[in-house]
Amino acid sequence: MKALSLWQPWASLMADSRKKIETRHWRPPLWLLNQPVAIHAAMKVDAYACEDFGYDRNMIPRGQVVCIGAFYKWEKFDELYKQWMMERWLNSGDEEGNYGDFSAGRYGWFFRLTEKLNPPIPAKGHQGIWNWECVEASER
Numbered sequence: 001m002k003a004l005s006l007w008q009p010w011a012s013l014m015a016d017s018r019k020k021i022e023t024r025h026w027r028p029p030l031w032l033l034n035q036p037v038a039i040h041a042a043m044k045v046d047a048y049a050c051e052d053f054g055y056d057r058n059m060i061p062r063g064q065v066v067c068i069g070a071f072y073k074w075e076k077f078d079e080l081y082k083q084w085m086m087e088r089w090l091n092s093g094d095e096e097g098n099y100g101d102f103s104a105g106r107y108g109w110f111f112r113l114t115e116k117l118n119p120p121i122p123a124k125g126h127q128g129i130w131n132w133e134c135v136e137a138s139e140r
Contacts, residue, residue, distance in 0.1 A: 001068070003038035003132035005125030008062060009055045011041035013099055015067035015116045018053075022109040023100030027074050029129070034072055036114070038065045038132045040125045053098075064120035065132060069113040079104050 006014065006022070013019035041061045050057040075081065082102045089097040102108070123132060 001036050001038055001132050001134065002032060003040050003065065003123070003125070003130050005040040005042045005127070005130075007042050007044040007046055008057075008060045009046065009050045009053050010099065011039050011066050012055055012060055013053060014039050014069070014111060014113065015120075017113050017116075018095065019099040020111050020113075021096060021100055022071070022111060023077075023102060024107050024109060025105075027076065027107045028071055028109050032071055032129065033074070034070055036068055036070060037129075038123075038134070039067045039069065040065050040123055040132070041120065042125050061120045063122060063125065065117060065123050065134070066120045067113055067117055068115045069111050071109045072112050073110045075108045075110070077102050077104055077106050077108060 004022070005011075010019060014022070041064050043062045045057050045060060045062065047057040050060060082104060085102060086097050089095070100108070121134060
């Protein structure tokens with residue numbers, strides 16, 4: 001299965017279904033869309049973001065796969081799209097706009113959560129998209 005490592009608390013936000021759009025400076029490869037992908041919590045933790053989003057920086061999972069889902073579409077952001085999304089989030093009370101960089105020229109990878117792993121599964125992460133072989137997959 002393909003995997004993507006995210007710093008914390010962004011991986012946990014995805015596992016908790018709070019973050020539904022991963023923002024990157026590059027678009028996802030088309031072959032990745034609608035395929036299972038593991039979200040891996042990297043060892044890097046942003047302590048201030050943990051505090052802002054209600055996570056304990058000392059207890060948040062690190063070096064573990066926290067959930068599985070799929071990226072089902074992508075969008076390239078421009079100023080009009082960013083403005084529309086921010087207005088929508090402000091009017092709905094949705095906090096998605098706080099969980100990424102929606103600047104013009106960046107890409108949004110839209111994520112659908114399929115399974116939160118409880119407990120998370122230890123794994124060594126990598127940059128970019130990488131292969132994850134879950135030895136415990138047959139037990140889920």
